[in-house]
Amino acid sequence: MHIVVCIKQVPDSAQIRVHPVTNTIMRQGVPTIINPYDLFSLEEALRLRDRNGGEVTCVTMGPPMAESALRKCMTYGADRAVLLTDRFFAGADTLATTYALAHLVTKVTEHWGAPDIVFCGKQTIDGDTAQVGPGIAKRLGLLQLTYVQKIEHCDLAAREIVVHRRAEGGIQVLKAKLPCLVTMLEGTNDMRRGTMEDAFRAARAEIVTWSAAQAQIPDLAFCGLKGSPTIVKKVFAPPPRAEKAFQIGVEGKTAGDISETLVAEIFKRQPGLEQDLTKSAGADF
Amino acid sequence: MADEKFDTIVIGAGPSGNACAYTLAKRGLKVLQLERGEYPGSKNVQGAILYADALETIIPDFRKDAPLERHIIEQRIWMMDDRSYCGAHYRSEDFNEEQPNRYTIIRAPFDKWFSRKVAAAGALVICETTVLELVRDADGKVIGVRTDRDGDPIYADVVVMAEGVSGLVGARAGLRPVPKPDTVALAVKEMHFLPKETIEARFNLKGDEGVVIEAAGTITKGMTGTGFIYTNKECISIGIGCLISDFAETGQTPYGLLDSFKSHPSVKPLLAGSEVKEYAAHMIPEGGYKAIPQLYGDGWLIVGDAGQFVNAVHREGSNLAMTTGRLAAETILELKSRHAPLTAANLASYKKRLDESFVMKDLKKYRNLPGTLHNKHLFTTYPQLLSKAAQTWFRVDGIDKKSKEEAIVHSFFKARSLKGILGDAIGMVRAWR
Numbered sequence: 001m002h003i004v005v006c007i008k009q010v011p012d013s014a015q016i017r018v019h020p021v022t023n024t025i026m027r028q029g030v031p032t033i034i035n036p037y038d039l040f041s042l043e044e045a046l047r048l049r050d051r052n053g054g055e056v057t058c059v060t061m062g063p064p065m066a067e068s069a070l071r072k073c074m075t076y077g078a079d080r081a082v083l084l085t086d087r088f089f090a091g092a093d094t095l096a097t098t099y100a101l102a103h104l105v106t107k108v109t110e111h112w113g114a115p116d117i118v119f120c121g122k123q124t125i126d127g128d129t130a131q132v133g134p135g136i137a138k139r140l141g142l143l144q145l146t147y148v149q150k151i152e153h154c155d156l157a158a159r160e161i162v163v164h165r166r167a168e169g170g171i172q173v174l175k176a177k178l179p180c181l182v183t184m185l186e187g188t189n190d191m192r193r194g195t196m197e198d199a200f201r202a203a204r205a206e207i208v209t210w211s212a213a214q215a216q217i218p219d220l221a222f223c224g225l226k227g228s229p230t231i232v233k234k235v236f237a238p239p240p241r242a243e244k245a246f247q248i249g250v251e252g253k254t255a256g257d258i259s260e261t262l263v264a265e266i267f268k269r270q271p272g273l274e275q276d277l278t279k280s281a282g283a284d285f
Numbered sequence: 286m287a288d289e290k291f292d293t294i295v296i297g298a299g300p301s302g303n304a305c306a307y308t309l310a311k312r313g314l315k316v317l318q319l320e321r322g323e324y325p326g327s328k329n330v331q332g333a334i335l336y337a338d339a340l341e342t343i344i345p346d347f348r349k350d351a352p353l354e355r356h357i358i359e360q361r362i363w364m365m366d367d368r369s370y371c372g373a374h375y376r377s378e379d380f381n382e383e384q385p386n387r388y389t390i391i392r393a394p395f396d397k398w399f400s401r402k403v404a405a406a407g408a409l410v411i412c413e414t415t416v417l418e419l420v421r422d423a424d425g426k427v428i429g430v431r432t433d434r435d436g437d438p439i440y441a442d443v444v445v446m447a448e449g450v451s452g453l454v455g456a457r458a459g460l461r462p463v464p465k466p467d468t469v470a471l472a473v474k475e476m477h478f479l480p481k482e483t484i485e486a487r488f489n490l491k492g493d494e495g496v497v498i499e500a501a502g503t504i505t506k507g508m509t510g511t512g513f514i515y516t517n518k519e520c521i522s523i524g525i526g527c528l529i530s531d532f533a534e535t536g537q538t539p540y541g542l543l544d545s546f547k548s549h550p551s552v553k554p555l556l557a558g559s560e561v562k563e564y565a566a567h568m569i570p571e572g573g574y575k576a577i578p579q580l581y582g583d584g585w586l587i588v589g590d591a592g593q594f595v596n597a598v599h600r601e602g603s604n605l606a607m608t609t610g611r612l613a614a615e616t617i618l619e620l621k622s623r624h625a626p627l628t629a630a631n632l633a634s635y636k637k638r639l640d641e642s643f644v645m646k647d648l649k650k651y652r653n654l655p656g657t658l659h660n661k662h663l664f665t666t667y668p669q670l671l672s673k674a675a676q677t678w679f680r681v682d683g684i685d686k687k688s689k690e691e692a693i694v695h696s697f698f699k700a701r702s703l704k705g706i707l708g709d710a711i712g713m714v715r716a717w718r
Contacts, residue, residue, distance in 0.1 A: 196436030
């Protein structure tokens, strides 16, 4: 079977900072990672491949440095990786992104066969829209199975797949025809550690890199900033909280000692609190 | 893969491993370098100062694209007590030269740069892969490694252990002892970010000029250790380190030491208004010549910190690491070129190359120093006496100069007795020669 996994290289949100004046995200020097949600889809894809045979192709649209994210996918065990990179794609919103990725999947199909399943992450940690997976499905005319908790079975001969999908108020058990698009929920599996052989293959692999022209993207007007109807009206950082957390150091031999000193120290800092508490305690008891 | 064999496997992508892998790959050998960190440099910590000479020998035009911070034009050495420092400063316009001799660097980008050179030279670099053990043949010769990834062992003619001070491969194989607490220091450092102009104004610099401060005294609270302040382009690295055995004995904490170093009245203004963006800790081998383990054997070599190659007195380490890595590579290249087997007997020429280089000559010169420095008077009593003497000398208060001289001399003998002073002095001179 052939599985295509769409991934995105994102800034590590744990280490991100917002520019105090322009309010934009300062990406410079921030380490990048594979969007964590994508890894659940990649692992599921690798499991299906291991069970049924075939190949996993990882694709992404991004700057040249996104190559490292793709190489890492290969270290996990993906069979090949394709990078779509061109300045025409810069500034794309989800509509423009799905346009480019859908055509990329078409191009991948020409080279390595039609995918039985296209996987996407549930959403990204930098955009958080959860629109790209469904958008690709719509453009390619694939059935979409989003928020999937479990793939119960995937029958290539019968061309059908049964999944558990998280829905409001419960779990839907859905049977769908292949080919389809799946986005996996987080926490549904654990990413494997690739073998030594995977590591060698990844280190030596030539990452297939296509420009817009090489990928034969039909109309550049639908790509990048030009093809993005989304307008960012305002970017702002929420004001920092006025209250600050204090660390209180206390010494004492027993838990009782420590908590007593601690409570006394808290009351010293917040005299109102002591009054409130003693008042309500008096009323209750 | 199972039938694939490398000429050399290098364990670790720090300065010694990179120097070794680069030198070998450049000359056409088939090299595999394995690094446990997410990327080369992700696990590596240093002050850091780059001594150009060692790198220049390996990559002559490194200045073209290496991420360098500032070239050093001024060296300050401070003897500190709690409120003062006595300093020796050396600044020279001669250090503003075409090819400067010393630079401050930040290791994460620098190591990445070095590793890109290694890969470009043709070595296969694989990260996030930890070597668990050496693989030996029936005769005990090292023939490869086993990693934490599933799969067959990887084979090579020789394995170079550039695994750093705390690397476990050599120790697990019984090839080198686990470093002892009194031969390893623990250093902590912070990166304080400030505008470029502020750093230049505070340290009297222009352009890419830099200053380094090495400090000793009561800042280590009687323990054997030193502190440092280095100027980078847009941040100041400040750190302090002491022997692990001293930390264990006194119960002092490394971060506590750093905090009090930072709040010293002579240091605080240098950092005022800065933002701390990074902190790190690392071990430094300080055992010197006497702690150097066996460095070669059947199918293996040890380079860099793993071999205790640090000159604690001159704060040199990465240059020794690069040089030992290069010399190991040259040994392998020479043996390979005449198709000689990589046996212990043949690899012994690595030790000979080391002995003939500045690496062993310098370490041998200071072989007795680590023991001599284990003397708390050097880090508390003398700095305090020095500060007091300077203050007596410089304060103008109506007391005549002869009485001042007598008072100073008296204070030294009272604190440390004639015998004590002579003992300390003789010890230092002997250790230094």
